[in-house]
Amino acid sequence: MDPAEVPPPLALVDVTKSFGSVRALRGLSLALNSGEIHALVGENGAGKSTLVKTIAGVHRPDGGQVLVDGRPTEFAAPVDAQNAGIAVIYQEPTLFPDLSVAENIFVGRQPRTRLRTIDRARMRRETEEVFTRLGVDMDPDRPARGLSIADQQLVEIAKALTRQARVLVMDEPTAALSGVEAERLFTVARTLRDGGAALLFISHRFDEVFSLCDRITVVRDGAFVSCDPTADLDVDTVVRRMVGREVTSLYPKEDAEHGETVLEVEGLTRHGVFADVSFSVRAGEIVALAGLVGAGRSEVIRAVFGVDRYDAGSVRLAGKRLAPGKPKASMAAGIALVPEDRRQQGLVMESSIERNATATRRWPLSRLGLLRPGAERAFAREWGERLNLKFGDLADSVSTLSGGNQQKVVLAKWLSTEPRVLFVDEPTRGIDVGTKAEVHRLLSTLAGRGLAIVMVSSELPEVLGMADRVLVMHEGRITAELDRAEADEESVMYAATGQRPSEAA
Amino acid sequence: MTNTTDTSTAGAPPRADGRTARRRPQFRELGVLLAVVLLIAATWLHNPGFLSSQGVRDLFLGATVLAVLAVGQAMVLITKNVDLSVGSVMGLSAFGTGLLFVTLPGLPVPVAMLAGIGIGLVCGLANGLLVTSVQVPSLVVTLGTLYAYRGLNHWWAGGGQVNAHDMPAAFLALGRISVLGVPLPAAIAIAVVAVVGFYLARYRSGRELYAIGSNADAARLSGIPAARRVMVAFTVNGALAGLAGVLFAARYGTVDSTVGTGMELQVVAAAVVGGVAIAGGVGTVYGAALGAVLLTTITAALPIWQINQFWQQAVVGALILAAIGLDRLLALRTARKLRGGGARGA
Numbered sequence: 044m045d046p047a048e049v050p051p052p053l054a055l056v057d058v059t060k061s062f063g064s065v066r067a068l069r070g071l072s073l074a075l076n077s078g079e080i081h082a083l084v085g086e087n088g089a090g091k092s093t094l095v096k097t098i099a100g101v102h103r104p105d106g107g108q109v110l111v112d113g114r115p116t117e118f119a120a121p122v123d124a125q126n127a128g129i130a131v132i133y134q135e136p137t138l139f140p141d142l143s144v145a146e147n148i149f150v151g152r153q154p155r156t157r158l159r160t161i162d163r164a165r166m167r168r169e170t171e172e173v174f175t176r177l178g179v180d181m182d183p184d185r186p187a188r189g190l191s192i193a194d195q196q197l198v199e200i201a202k203a204l205t206r207q208a209r210v211l212v213m214d215e216p217t218a219a220l221s222g223v224e225a226e227r228l229f230t231v232a233r234t235l236r237d238g239g240a241a242l243l244f245i246s247h248r249f250d251e252v253f254s255l256c257d258r259i260t261v262v263r264d265g266a267f268v269s270c271d272p273t274a275d276l277d278v279d280t281v282v283r284r285m286v287g288r289e290v291t292s293l294y295p296k297e298d299a300e301h302g303e304t305v306l307e308v309e310g311l312t313r314h315g316v317f318a319d320v321s322f323s324v325r326a327g328e329i330v331a332l333a334g335l336v337g338a339g340r341s342e343v344i345r346a347v348f349g350v351d352r353y354d355a356g357s358v359r360l361a362g363k364r365l366a367p368g369k370p371k372a373s374m375a376a377g378i379a380l381v382p383e384d385r386r387q388q389g390l391v392m393e394s395s396i397e398r399n400a401t402a403t404r405r406w407p408l409s410r411l412g413l414l415r416p417g418a419e420r421a422f423a424r425e426w427g428e429r430l431n432l433k434f435g436d437l438a439d440s441v442s443t444l445s446g447g448n449q450q451k452v453v454l455a456k457w458l459s460t461e462p463r464v465l466f467v468d469e470p471t472r473g474i475d476v477g478t479k480a481e482v483h484r485l486l487s488t489l490a491g492r493g494l495a496i497v498m499v500s501s502e503l504p505e506v507l508g509m510a511d512r513v514l515v516m517h518e519g520r521i522t523a524e525l526d527r528a529e530a531d532e533e534s535v536m537y538a539a540t541g542q543r544p545s546e547a548a
Numbered sequence: 549m550t551n552t553t554d555t556s557t558a559g560a561p562p563r564a565d566g567r568t569a570r571r572r573p574q575f576r577e578l579g580v581l582l583a584v585v586l587l588i589a590a591t592w593l594h595n596p597g598f599l600s601s602q603g604v605r606d607l608f609l610g611a612t613v614l615a616v617l618a619v620g621q622a623m624v625l626i627t628k629n630v631d632l633s634v635g636s637v638m639g640l641s642a643f644g645t646g647l648l649f650v651t652l653p654g655l656p657v658p659v660a661m662l663a664g665i666g667i668g669l670v671c672g673l674a675n676g677l678l679v680t681s682v683q684v685p686s687l688v689v690t691l692g693t694l695y696a697y698r699g700l701n702h703w704w705a706g707g708g709q710v711n712a713h714d715m716p717a718a719f720l721a722l723g724r725i726s727v728l729g730v731p732l733p734a735a736i737a738i739a740v741v742a743v744v745g746f747y748l749a750r751y752r753s754g755r756e757l758y759a760i761g762s763n764a765d766a767a768r769l770s771g772i773p774a775a776r777r778v779m780v781a782f783t784v785n786g787a788l789a790g791l792a793g794v795l796f797a798a799r800y801g802t803v804d805s806t807v808g809t810g811m812e813l814q815v816v817a818a819a820v821v822g823g824v825a826i827a828g829g830v831g832t833v834y835g836a837a838l839g840a841v842l843l844t845t846i847t848a849a850l851p852i853w854q855i856n857q858f859w860q861q862a863v864v865g866a867l868i869l870a871a872i873g874l875d876r877l878l879a880l881r882t883a884r885k886l887r888g889g890g891a892r893g894a
Contacts, residue, residue: 101769122771137766139759141829150759150770153752160750189882 050113051076052241053129053210058107060093067093068265075210075241080232082256083245086285090265091245095214099131100124130203131212136195140188145170147187148202173201177231193224200231211235212243217251218337229255247335249278249540261285278542286503286532297487302326305495306464308347311356316342317519324464324495331510332499334539339519340499341383344466348380349373379457383468389453390441397423397437400455426455430485447478468499483509503532517541576823580838584845591849598852607848608734609723609799614840615737616792618818619744620785622836625819627778628761628828629679629686634789635811636697637671641793642807643701646710657719664794665787671697672786676779694812705805712801722798733795740788741837748833757781761828817864818843821871
């Protein structure tokens, strides 16, 4: 058959999608062909997840078309996409822990007897059949609770197979898999491809992308960059296309005097999460922890701060060893942590601005164990002015503030403890451009006053613009330490994906 | 990926034959059954009068109302909701049925019974509509309807009551009719347990109740009409509470506007003791009914052991804590066992 005559089972044409003022997809096109494994690569935040959710029918595109077999189709709900023969396997599988494996595969469409009751014997038999096809040995009657991520994904694939799905989308399926498990998944993927399915494979691991996929589409900032057969590409080209933009001069980094070493982390290890992480930070220095989502960056700083435990290694602050797993001791010693998710971890959203801003200073602001509202208010007002906080009334709940101003409240809360080391996790996520620059300026000023700052960031421009030194993590290990001079988009991206330019195929 | 992949097995190893048992036995329900049997046996040995024909009849009739309520509550709990209004619904239905006999003396008994069930069904439907449309936790919604329905009942009764001599003899005789040696109300309860149990285990919509309680997001992604299913669970629960009210009226003859007060917590207790998880997705109506039987048996057995009735609540409380502790222990053990037992494929 001439491929030109048969329309692809699934195609997106000029799809756009915005969330508020953030444009996640700006005119993205993509065609998935039968019998082909198609890779989708791009930086964090390039719009891959939004694309997957659009295909799955979770998000409705604002503009553009979704074509199924060449016909424009609208997915109002995930069910519509499923009925169109599309199956999506998310990074975190969505199973019912209390139902059996067989029921998970057949939920909502269990085979039935003439009395409309569920034909359990047939359901079990069909489950065993599909597992045999996949080369998996799993008891169909066991509950899904307790299955490893790899096994959960196999259950999802079995579900897709029994649905006769023609399009299979896998969103970073190997992120949580061991090498053997990933290899098994690839065998299954190749079998499906040879059976005529169209597969979309999203991964940050270039070795997988190049060995498995027939075609690679690169996206950047929610827009299409290129789509070529794998044979015509090499890792260097793909990396260049993924980053391919100028570092803007948005970052008001001041040069600060670097003082003595404040924080020393040595051989920090948490089994299965990160291993042998060592670094040090000097006063007045901004160190960025770069890497892809899931590389273990947040986990490292959480362990250093003492929220999470670690299995081996040590943390020293000004030469003195910090007890592991004691955030209170870390705070007393002068460490502050501005967490990644300010709504969940950084603020009490319903509580007032002043309460939130003074949350770390309860004791100094109280007398005989009772908080003094006057002192609280004065303190909050002082910090609000210092950080240029825009608010209506200090008694308003934090949820009334914009994202950027919320972040300032979190910063006020921690800066008021007068820390010597400040950890900030994704300091500008979900913040508009103007406030972003303000947060950057603030961090820069703080470093200038001798604060040691460790910044986790997934935004490469931010990393390159702000950091004196860049530590790049890949799968729980530090793979590169780059000076401000050596760090550029490509060197960071290579280290973050576990590649070296010389290794490139 | 249609039939073309049938022949390929992706390098499958030979399947291991030594798999775990196909049918996972319902240890949890068996445990409660064992507790009931032990308790009855020990009490009988202590005082053989406990199992006289009248004693057995009392045991059956006592457990009937609670068991019917527990079955309905289990359906709601499985979807990760709760219905606290069942005591009030039961009261409304009991009073409504009685009043119907007063207003229409010649009314056939089955019609009055259906009317009582209908009252419950309407109350349950209202609960379901509120829970699914307002998106407020069912705990809060049904706490509200608990008081609303009770208030309605007080206003309706106006301080009056319906006495046994207002009810037809045929209705009051329900408890004396036996089916295969089981009093009719108890037989009805057994039938309810069997039917609902079969439905939950063998029908798609029944299994979907478990799916909703187990992972609501995944249920949505799988295209399960969650709101409709939850509404059905509440409606059935209401109808069963109505049936419980009718059975209560038939047994005691005298009903006022306070019937069923405080019943809701006993019902939840019965379901939890029987292995229905408050967190949803787990448990069977068989367990819930057995839990109801266990609680009733304890109430009946305490006087025979000459234990002060005041201890009853403490015993029930201890039982709930023990049941929850046991569930947690079993869950941890299975989790440990299951973690090792995943797929061992290529």
